[in-house]
Amino acid sequence: MSADADFDHYVAARWPDLVGGLEDEGVAPDEARLAVAEVLLASRRGWSRRVRDEQVDVSLWAEVRERARLAARPGEPAPHGVRPLDPRDAADPWLARAEVQRGARRRRGLRRGATGLVVAAVLAAGWAWWAAQPRPPAVREEANPLPVNWYAEGELHLADVVVELTDVEAFVADGPDVAVRLSDGELLRVEPDGEVQPLDEAPAELDAPTPAPAFLPPGRYDVRIQSVPLPEGGWAHLIDSSRRYGTQEAIRKSESGRRAVLVCRTVSSCDAPLTVVGAAGTIRLR
Incomplete structure (x- = not known):
């Protein structure tokens, strides 16, 4: 099945539950549909990668709740069976509406900065300003x-x-x-x-980043450089084997040792380190 077909199948199957889950949290019907449509639209391009590497029902539900301004619930999957399938309440019109709003936001961004130009020179100065933009x-x-x-x-x-x-x-x-x-x-x-x-x-x-939990790097000479929280819960830690405890080096200084990312779903459960390749200098997670 192609990525587009798989995306369309997911939308058709899960649209009622995603919308119904927001409505059950008190989100207005139109606002709930638009929030779900905006998140789905942003996910369409990388759908195959997302299905392969993520728990889609968990990560997508977290983004939908964020878009609808609801409190985060890390690790919670999207609800199932909260609404029956209703052919009259399809996703397509709302995806189209989300696309229109996305285009409007882009146009507003392009118009920023031109509002300070004087009316008498708006054409000449406006064109010069536009041409000079990076x-x-x-x-x-x-x-x-x-x-x-x-x-x-x-x-x-x-x-x-x-x-x-x-x-x-x-x-x-x-x-x-x-x-x-x-x-x-x-x-x-x-x-x-x-x-x-x-x-x-x-x-x-x-x-003001969220303080990272205590962490013991896996190798004798591995040192944690940075940590960031994961949307579905847990932390990702950047470790480096060229470091020694007590050194006073800046994050951006070039390093020669192994740089790797270690994902810890819980305080005591971590995946195998993923060595970073293709970055000649330093890598940062934040």
Whole structure:
């Protein structure tokens, strides 16, 4: 079965339960349908990778709840059997509406910055301003070999795309998107498909990260560099074998040892380390 066909089959089968699950939490019917449609639309491009590498019902439900502004419930799967299938309540009209709203957001982003131009010079100055704007960051499709977002060599690696971004000071997952702060203080929002938008306000996690739990690296000379929480629960730890306890090195300093990501679903249960390849310099998880 092709990725598109599998996506359509999932949407048809799970649409009533995803919408009904939100409605049972008190979300208004139209708001619930639009929230589910927006998350599904953002997931369509990388659907085959997502089905292969994730528990779709868990991660998708977490993003749907986030979009509907409900409290997080890490590890909870989407509800089953809460609504019967109703052919009159199909997903297609809401997916189309979500696509229209997505396009409107893009157009609003393009219009920002032009509002300060004086009326008398709007045509000439507006064209000059538009021509002088930097091109959107380059985006290429590439499946992420790691279960988390990461940054190395001026590139931000998301689940299905790599976005070229220079001077990234910090970044953090913000629902299905990634919030980024550049070294000059500019805030950006990077969507799952690589589209970059201005960000008005930084999420709290960008300035005050959740403290990571105690962690003992697997190797004698392995040292934890960074840790980030996983959407479905647990933590991902970046470890490096060239470090020694007590050294005073910065995260961005070039290193020669093994860099790997270790996913721990619980405090005492961790997957095998995933060695990072293709990053000549340092790698960061936030």
